[in-house]
Structures are given as C-alpha cells and as structure tokens.
Amino acid sequence: MATIFTIPGSLRSGSSNHNILKFLGTLVPDGINYTIYDSLATIPPFDPGLDNDTTPQPVAELHRLITNADAIIICTPEYAFGVPGQLKNALDWLVSSGTLVDKPVALITASSSGEYAHPSLLRTLGALSANVIEEACLLVPFIRARIQDGVLDDELKEQLESAFESLLKAL
Numbered sequence: 001m002a003t004i005f006t007i008p009g010s011l012r013s014g015s016s017n018h019n020i021l022k023f024l025g026t027l028v029p030d031g032i033n034y035t036i037y038d039s040l041a042t043i044p045p046f047d048p049g050l051d052n053d054t055t056p057q058p059v060a061e062l063h064r065l066i067t068n069a070d071a072i073i074i075c076t077p078e079y080a081f082g083v084p085g086q087l088k089n090a091l092d093w094l095v096s097s098g099t100l101v102d103k104p105v106a107l108i109t110a111s112s113s114g115e116y117a118h119p120s121l122l123r124t125l126g127a128l129s130a131n132v133i134e135e136a137c138l139l140v141p142f143i144r145a146r147i148q149d150g151v152l153d154d155e156l157k158e159q160l161e162s163a164f165e166s167l168l169k170a171l
Helices: 015-024 056-069 085-092 116-126 154-170
Strands: 002-010 032-036 071-076 103-111 138-140
Touching: 002 015, 002 056, 002 154, 015 071, 015 154, 071 116, 071 154, 085 103, 085 116, 103 116, 103 154, 138 154
Parallel strands: 002 032, 002 071, 071 103, 103 138
Antiparallel strands: none
C-alpha cells in the first residue's frame, strides 16, 4: 500500500492549511494510506550537535514517517513574509538524514500572499534533494477568501484536484 504523508506548516488545527489537507484526503483512491502529521510542535529546535545516532525522539519519528512515505505534501502559510519557523526547523532536521532525497513532494503555499515563503521552500526542498513535482505545487494567495467555514471554493477545489492528480501520477 502506498503512503502519502502530509505536513501542515500551521500549528493551528483549524487552519486553512489543515482544511486543504483534509480536502485532499477526500480524493485519496483505494490502496493509498493518507496521513496528516500533527506533531510539528513537538520537534525541538535544530541542534547540529544532536543530529546523530541519538537524535531526539520526535525527530527520529519524523524521519521514520518520511522514510516510510511514498510521497509528501507540504501545505503551509507564510508568516511575516517567510517560512513558518516550526516548519523550517523540521526541514533543517532532515538535511543530514537524506529522507527526502528523490521523494516526490508537492508544495502548497496557501496564505494571504505566499510569494516569499513559496520560493524559499522550493529552494529548501532543492537543498534536501526532494523530487518536487512542479505540476503538484500551488501558490494560493488570499486563502481566507477562498475558504468559508472550512469549505473550499470550487476553483480552489479544481486546482487542488489537478495538483493531487499530478502527485498521484508521480507515484
């Protein structure tokens, strides 16, 4: 069974990013396991001195989950014109592990703007040697106007369906 592992860049469970990942979960065909990671807040600050055989347990668990996944979706807001700190911190822990090397990745940046975080994350994913599936990546500005009471507008649904289909093809 294939596994798609998703990482929301927002720590708030009811965020727009969580709503997008929940919507994508409704599109998953039979035979694919789909998981939304909810432990980003447990990842300790990156410390190169601990990035070894005694990696902190939450980091080791993140490595295991990514290693066992067949594809990754990151859905994140932009905070203060940049990548949310906790997401960037988690990605920093992945540098030496090689867990994202050649792994198919979709990046969805859904925020007020997103124009700074999206390219920054693409560069970070490149440094991690992830296989970023360009057709599965979306920059969704003005996200609060696109989701009302947890319901995505039709255009956003279509964009997400197309991006998700591109990721599925990469599997």
